[in-house]
């Protein structure tokens with residue numbers, strides 16, 4: 172906060188993959204803002220759907236028996252798209268949805284007579300938002316530290332199914348409620364899963380009864396080329412958490428796809444257990460109307476499939492950066508997301524190296540995202556291979572200026 176106080180980068184307008192600052196300079200949005208502008212910026216259809224709903228019924232609670240048409244239609248649409256028979260719980264964003272899934276997992280076990288199942292497992296480098304449970308689940312230590320005592324969680328190395336198995340046994344599976352997993356880790360550095368990892372984890376969950384919660388907040392709605400990302404692997408989620416691409420960010424919305432088994436205690440018997448959990452804007456009709464218009468666009472323009480069709484082209488465009496002195500690794504190839512990680516000695520000797528790269532790329536007209544040791548690229552799904560070349564050129568230029576400043580300091 173202190174560093175940007177007098178240096179805000181103020182954006183004013185957007186159109187498809189482009190955004191403009193208040194001085195009229197144009198930038199390629201190579202991050203789809205925070206991984207969410209899947210259909211690109213400035214889509215009139217979504218604005219019109221939101222305005223029409225604002226004029227009809229801007230907002231109304233969905234507590235008790237209250238409902239509204241856009242919320243009902245969105246829940247039905249998402250349940251149809253889900254990879255398992257499911258109910259849908261709507262909230263305002265990804266962090267809300269993670270907290271919902273975590274509380275639902277623990278309450279589910281309590282309702283079915285296993286109240287000791289309270290522990291939640293997450294993976295190193297994982298990111299699950301900034302709410303209470305999401306903070307406790309953080310696999311990036313800095314995001315968890317300094318907030319005092321939190322709920323019981325265990326962090327397991329993200330790339331080893333064996334480590335997951337060992338940790339589950341050590342903690343005792345009958346005390347574990349759920350494991351949270353991003354199909355491709357996003358904010359923690361863009362790590363596609365090791366071959367067989369997600370299938371192995373799903374099988375481990377089946378054997379131990381632990382609920383598999385897939386965090387598809389980044390990976391959903393086309394980012395990995397399917398509606399929820401996880402369909403690419405043989406896995407059987409108990410819940411799928413979504414947000415971001417469900418509206419492409421035009422209005423805030425998130426939610427949880429809940430398999431029938433987990434929904435059942437709260438759903439089947441009138442007078443049965445009530446899940447005492449519900450944020451004010453759950454099922455907000457205007458946000459749901461924007462989501463429906465966004466889903467229609469994703470489907471009509473075949474943007475969901477593009478996340479997979481173009482994953483190779485994005486990685487190919489960035490791969491030559493591996494030859495650069497300052498680069499340790501270029502990761503990607505699973506969905507339209509990638510990361511360029513800098514070498515440890517560069518990160519150690521050059522304070523703020525990542526910020527220098529993102530700053531120089533922005534100077535060259537391309538917005539990329541700093542992620543600790545790497546810069547991330549995740550353009551709107553409307554981006555083309557020509558845009559990928561522009562991104563690669565800007566990064567190449569930014570890495571050159573980093574190297575030039577490095578040799579200046581030697």
Ligand SMILES: Cc1ncc(COP(=O)(O)O)c(C=O)c1O
Pocket residue numbers: 205264265266267269298299300301353357358386387388389414415425
């Ligand atoms: C994988 C993942 N889960 C959860 C969240 C939290 O979502 P929100 O920022 O909408 O609360 C994010 C946000 O970036 C995310 O990337």
